[in-house]
Amino acid sequence: MNEHTPCGYEWTIKLISQNCENALDKCLLATLNQVLGHGSAFAMYFSKSLSIRQHPCLIFNSGLLTSDDKSLNNVTQLDIPELTTRLTKLRQDVTVLNLAQAQVLPIRYQGLMLGFLVIDTKAKPSMTSTEYAVVSHILNVYVHQSATLHYARLDPLTQLLNRQTFDEKVVDIVSGNETWFMRDGYGERRWYMAIVDIDLFKKVNDTYGHVMGDEVILLVAQLLKSNFRVEDYVFRYGGEEFAVVFPCENEALAIETLDRVRHNIDQMKFPQVGNVTVSMGFVELEGDIQVADFVNRADKALYQSKQDGRNRVTAYSSLKEKVNSHQTGDIELF
Numbered sequence: 001m002n003e004h005t006p007c008g009y010e011w012t013i014k015l016i017s018q019n020c021e022n023a024l025d026k027c028l029l030a031t032l033n034q035v036l037g038h039g040s041a042f043a044m045y046f047s048k049s050l051s052i053r054q055h056p057c058l059i060f061n062s063g064l065l066t067s068d069d070k071s072l073n074n075v076t077q078l079d080i081p082e083l084t085t086r087l088t089k090l091r092q093d094v095t096v097l098n099l100a101q102a103q104v105l106p107i108r109y110q111g112l113m114l115g116f117l118v119i120d121t122k123a124k125p126s127m128t129s130t131e132y133a134v135v136s137h138i139l140n141v142y143v144h145q146s147a148t149l150h151y152a153r154l155d156p157l158t159q160l161l162n163r164q165t166f167d168e169k170v171v172d173i174v175s176g177n178e179t180w181f182m183r184d185g186y187g188e189r190r191w192y193m194a195i196v197d198i199d200l201f202k203k204v205n206d207t208y209g210h211v212m213g214d215e216v217i218l219l220v221a222q223l224l225k226s227n228f229r230v231e232d233y234v235f236r237y238g239g240e241e242f243a244v245v246f247p248c249e250n251e252a253l254a255i256e257t258l259d260r261v262r263h264n265i266d267q268m269k270f271p272q273v274g275n276v277t278v279s280m281g282f283v284e285l286e287g288d289i290q291v292a293d294f295v296n297r298a299d300k301a302l303y304q305s306k307q308d309g310r311n312r313v314t315a316y317s318s319l320k321e322k323v324n325s326h327q328t329g330d331i332e333l334f
């Protein structure tokens, strides 16, 4: 700690200058190692009010672990060994801690306990009060920076991930940087990207006004969110358009998934407006092409769904006429 001021100012600056979650996590680990000495700090973190997907919910000895297990909120120190066992089952690539000899510091955000930091007391028998104060401060800065990153990714109307986050996520997936969330009993899966567009939405606005139009967008967003799984990504791509990026075993199952969602939206009664349908086009995220090209392909399939009468799902692979990869994405935003 000698080369830094005791208040941890330099560490605070480092943490708040991180502009992506992975870099922030690495910075947190490096900072904790500096404060507590290498090999002694292990951070665990999981999210309650913030999106699970946007955070490494747990950082175990530098391995990332995620969980959507809602029952993991409000743990107490006594629950930790059981919690560790349960969480470790979700991913095989994590290190299990011997928690019998550990100090635990809570990580809080706006009064909620989001997680905790576990410090192995075998390597670090005790903390001075200054170390304790600095570590608590660092955790506080970390969680606030994490929240800032998180909210910057959300669309204010729907709380879905926004357009800016879309490109980044697709690049991560295509380049293989996406962290996998393992489910028991699933084989190898591929990633698909669908564009979902509300049909004849102009008429909704013209007939019921923009406020009701926004309400429809919000309800469709909620339906999409609740119809996809924790490992899927739902974005508000633009006005009445959404994008969904999801893993699936094969194209037939991807069609089945999307068609079930389309059907659920078709069955929903929207207040005042009544029936609303959506059209979809989707593509497999495969091959060394630009994000704009994937969008262009999904958009072409979406266009086919509209041409065929709307309220349907079209796979890009089923189109006779393909898109040239040099054509840039020309999807309508508003």
Ligand SMILES: Nc1nc2c(ncn2[C@@H]2O[C@H](COP(=O)(O)OP(=O)(O)OP(=O)(O)O)[C@@H](O)[C@H]2O)c(=O)[nH]1
Pocket (backbone or CB within 6 Å): 197, 198, 199, 200, 201, 202, 203, 205, 209, 210, 211, 212, 213, 214, 217, 238, 239, 240, 306, 310, 332, 333, 334
């Ligand atoms: N209320 C509301 N309307 C929006 C928003 N963003 C875009 N729109 C409207 O959405 C409508 C989209 O209409 P079009 O692109 O003509 O398409 P459509 O009527 O849905 O017809 P198809 O796509 O061919 O089925 C336009 O009238 C936009 O003004 C928004 O955030 N809120």
